[in-house]
Amino acid sequence: MDSAAASRAPARAAEGRLFFRRRRVFWLLPVLLLFLPPFLNQYQQYVVNTVLVYVLVGIGFNVVVGNLGLLAFSNVAYFGLGTYGSALLMAKLGWPWAATVIPAGIIGALAGVITSIPAVRGVRLFYLAILTLAFGELMRWTYVHWESLTNGSMGMTVPSAAFPLDTDRHRFYVFLVLAILAIVATDRLLRSRFGRAFEAIRGNEVAAAAMGIPTNRYILLGFAWSGFIVGIGGAMFAISVGQVSPPSFNMQELILEFAVVMVGGLGSLIGSVIGAAVLTALPQIFISFPGFQELVFGVMIILVLLFLPRGLVSLLARLSPLFADRFYRE
């Protein structure tokens, strides 16, 4: 037996382990996903695309609820405004979809800034929860009653788009790129001083302010970032469903989005991805039993709160420290 080769072997094994211990191993997932579409039929592809939409919705929501720790329910409003914004720019002004993505994000971010005003003024807990909830419902009411623009409760048809967006399979690749960009950007944000400030605010706001962190500025920024990411998710939703109507942005939707964050893992980026995958794919199974979805979501949130307060991602964190959360410590 060659002694030199034998001595190299453990080193190579260690190198291999190192690869799987670094966070770059997560890049394997999108690379593997690139080869997924040929195995899926059109309906399954649509469901996977919806998962990618909810990845953005989940990580955006998580910034406010998980990382800032504020009980704000206005996420559905950002989502709806992004969706309607993108759809209207396409339908009324004839913009191509790609040109509406950033504006949809900006519309969401503006809504985020508006909803951050009560939070910045010191409204907290359930006061903030119901205020932001009311904002979302007022937006939905606007979609219903501004009929000249949104076609009211009939809903509006999104114009079909050209090549990279013409089929579910093609859209998948565009969505995958956007989801990766959103995840990487949010990861960078949370690892910067912004993320550390969010963590300080969630931990103890008074102490954070006493240490000289301009808490209000960071709260405003957190809401704006959340709105931006979710608004882009809205643009993806618009082109994916092709038909936009107000009931897509009701309280059911809010619970779904909240469940994505809670079941995946509060404050965890990977958790939001897991939550989006589980909670978007799962309802497809029992779509024909009205009420069952609500029952299952309700029970899932209850079980997670009781037994897994840090979500499904905390199960994975027991297997590998890779999944352990760096932005949300107790």
Add this chain to the structure above:
Amino acid sequence: MLLMMAPQLVVSGVTTGMLYALIGLSMTVVYRTTTIVNFGQGDMATAGAYATLVFAVGLGLNFGVAVVLAIGVLFALGYVVQRALLRPIANAPHLALAMMALAVGYALRGGARLEWGNQFMTLPRPYPQGALALGQVVIPTDTLVIVGFVLLLLLILLVVFQATPLGRLTQAVFQSPRGAALVGINLDAFHAVAWGVGAALGAIGGVLLAIIVPLTPDLGEWVLVQGFAAMALGGFGSLGGVVVGGLLLGILEKLLGFYVNSMFIDITGYLITVVVLLVRPQGLFGRRMIVRV
């Protein structure tokens, strides 16, 4: 000419307003003991109405017996929810407690939809449907029954909370749970009973509501928002305030809907909540509770 309608609109506003007030009262009882606002209260109210439906229509019991049984079931439900679901995470952040209440309500709504679907159900009216003419104004028996029940319950709650030793103990539990526990008050019992009473009061509200409007699983969401708006307007924690808030909300809703545009009926509650919380967070009769950093 248009003004002639105003008194009649006020009567109809009082009817719904008193129901909002009752839901608000049931949430206030939980809030005044546990500092938690039950985001599942609307669905607990509809659960009470569905329970009555099962007992009165499904099993064919006398309506009064059915309502009493439903109230008992909801008391047990509220008690068990607190004991089994909220108490284990009592030390978790407020976010988790609010989520738990919301999730319970959501599961209840799903259960109702699984059984009854989205069809409209109605509870049989246990009293004769009639009206009292007072000059130009017609007062339906519904209004009289609802106003009577809510005022009676308000009176009982006011006496219990303001004029009995039990009320003082509850206030101690609300203000300083740790201090209350130190002087020997059984916190768990207070919290669990408050949830039970809140759910039972919600059930009464749900039954009265289901007599005058069609019952669907989605009614709970609307009821929650109206109850919350009544609480916000009246001031969190104030029993009298929530009734005044509910009345104002009900009347305003009808006046806005008639004189401005009927599309405002849906959002009066939200508008009031937003305006009150931004302009005067303590409401009309509440104490100021706001974080300044």
